[in-house]
Amino acid sequence: MDVIVTPTPRLRGDIQALSSKNYTTRYLLAAALADGTSTIYYPAHSEDSDAMRRCVRDLGAVLEEDGEKIVITGFGGKPKDVRELDVGNAGAVLRFLMAIASLCPNVTFVNRYPESLGKRPHDDLIDALEQMGVEIDHNGGKLPITIRGGKPRSGRIRVSGSVSSQYLSALLFLTPLLEGDSEIEVVGDLKSKVVVGQTLEVLEQAGIVIEASEDLMRYRVPGGQSYAAKTYTVQGDYPGSAAVLAAAAVTESDVTIRGLVENSKQGERAIIDVLRMMEVPLTHHNAVVNVRGNGKLKAVEFDGDTATDAVLAMVAAAVFAEGTSRFYNVENLRYKECDRITDYLNELRKAGADVEERQSEIIVHGKPEGVEGGVEIDAHYDHRVIMALTVVGLRARRPIVIRDAHHVAKSYPIYFDHLRALGAQVEWVKVES
Ligand SMILES: O=C(O)C1=C[C@@H](OP(=O)(O)O)[C@@H](O)[C@H](O)C1
Numbered sequence: 001m002d003v004i005v006t007p008t009p010r011l012r013g014d015i016q017a018l019s020s021k022n023y024t025t026r027y028l029l030a031a032a033l034a035d036g037t038s039t040i041y042y043p044a045h046s047e048d049s050d051a052m053r054r055c056v057r058d059l060g061a062v063l064e065e066d067g068e069k070i071v072i073t074g075f076g077g078k079p080k081d082v083r084e085l086d087v088g089n090a091g092a093v094l095r096f097l098m099a100i101a102s103l104c105p106n107v108t109f110v111n112r113y114p115e116s117l118g119k120r121p122h123d124d125l126i127d128a129l130e131q132m133g134v135e136i137d138h139n140g141g142k143l144p145i146t147i148r149g150g151k152p153r154s155g156r157i158r159v160s161g162s163v164s165s166q167y168l169s170a171l172l173f174l175t176p177l178l179e180g181d182s183e184i185e186v187v188g189d190l191k192s193k194v195v196v197g198q199t200l201e202v203l204e205q206a207g208i209v210i211e212a213s214e215d216l217m218r219y220r221v222p223g224g225q226s227y228a229a230k231t232y233t234v235q236g237d238y239p240g241s242a243a244v245l246a247a248a249a250v251t252e253s254d255v256t257i258r259g260l261v262e263n264s265k266q267g268e269r270a271i272i273d274v275l276r277m278m279e280v281p282l283t284h285h286n287a288v289v290n291v292r293g294n295g296k297l298k299a300v301e302f303d304g305d306t307a308t309d310a311v312l313a314m315v316a317a318a319v320f321a322e323g324t325s326r327f328y329n330v331e332n333l334r335y336k337e338c339d340r341i342t343d344y345l346n347e348l349r350k351a352g353a354d355v356e357e358r359q360s361e362i363i364v365h366g367k368p369e370g371v372e373g374g375v376e377i378d379a380h381y382d383h384r385v386i387m388a389l390t391v392v393g394l395r396a397r398r399p400i401v402i403r404d405a406h407h408v409a410k411s412y413p414i415y416f417d418h419l420r421a422l423g424a425q426v427e428w429v430k431v432e433s
């Protein structure tokens with residue numbers, strides 16, 4: 001399905017933030033790894049969170065769901081001997097479950113998105129699991145991947161974090177279940193470090209004890225632990241909301257989003273600070289954000305690694321700012337659903353934006369006068385590209401068509417419903433090919 005985004009000068013209204021994808025995947029996993037029954041209130045509904053639901057069920061968890069909660073009876077440290085898992089296009093779900101699959105004798109992760117997840121690298125996690133005695137068949141570090149585990153060894157594990165934090169998070173979920181103690185050392189750099197804070201928070205809530213160094217580069221994980229069955233409540237999602245907030249920032253608006261707690265460990269809460277730096281009028285109290293955009297924005301300089309999944313939305317806002325913005329330390333955007341530097345900037349240029357790329361930077365020469373639009377955009381299988389290009393389309397001179405916009409459902413299936421509720425002219429159309 002495609003979406004036509006028609007320029008919309010004004011947005012008004014009040015929406016509830018969707019539930020956090022990253023907390024939902026983590027709580028589902030922690031609940032599945034527990035002996036006993038856990039409850040998760042307000043879990044996210046999206047392709048990625050559904051992928052985690054499907055896989056933990058395949059691994060032996062029992063899930064019952066109603067409109068507000070999931071009740072999960074876990075399989076403890078003993079997943080079922082499953083032969084195949086399908087994670088869809090979900091990177092975090094794949095990496096976390098590659099680690100857990102090493103408790104099983106023989107599991108193959110299939111390659112359902114060869115043009116997206118199928119191109120993403122997993123070598124650093126493969127290397128770490130091999131240090132633990134797990135045998136792995138893979139296609140040059142990529143899917144399909146077969147894990148032949150059983151009894152992974154504890155002890156000293158070195159893992160690189162220079163491509164993704166998800167490899168480290170995966171090991172942090174696995175190692176407490178091993179017989180002996182583990183010491184994990186992160187070598188090289190650790191990208192998206194803030195997300196590891198979310199992993200540690202969830203593990204602590206699940207009763208798992210881990211000693212982490214202050215810089216998050218070293219961990220002591222006692223073995224023989226078990227995950228406790230708990231009740232969890234999922235907070236609102238900053239990465240998805242960042243796109244809606246950017247849309248409000250580039251239009252004349254009075255937009256309220258509820259359910260975004262101020263003290264969240266999601267790095268993408270920085271969207272609030274970045275929009276403030278851009279002089280967008282907004283308030284944030286008691287988990288309610290209100291943006292009263294006047295269409296005027298100032299350029300910013302920002303370390304994008306602190307808010308990885310909100311950078312594309314920030315860049316979309318910067319397209320209309322006065323001056324030149326720079327988003328630095330963002331190289332790992334290249335290893336996401338698409339190359340979120342080269343591919344994304346190509347689509348922005350098509351729409352009329354003036355952008356430049358470096359290996360680890362995005363530079364935006366703002367155009368307060370707006371961009372031309374009137375083009376077809378390729379989604380590159382990437383929900384965040386779709387959301388960000390929609391923001392640009394709202395302030396273009398002519399409508400844009402986003403091809404294959406249904407991939408927005410990876411994290412935010414109701415994105416266009418939310419925008420429509422705020423008055424945006426966005427419309428689904430059937431593909432003619
Ligand atoms: O751990 C997680 O749930 C995630 C970590 C981040 O990935 P990287 O660590 O690869 O940057 C983030 O971009 C992704 O959406 C979710």
Ligand SMILES: C=C(OP(=O)(O)O)C(=O)O
Pocket residue numbers: 089090091092093309336337384411
């Ligand atoms: C990169 C993302 O997710 P993942 O790595 O889990 O596929 C994302 O949600 O933007």
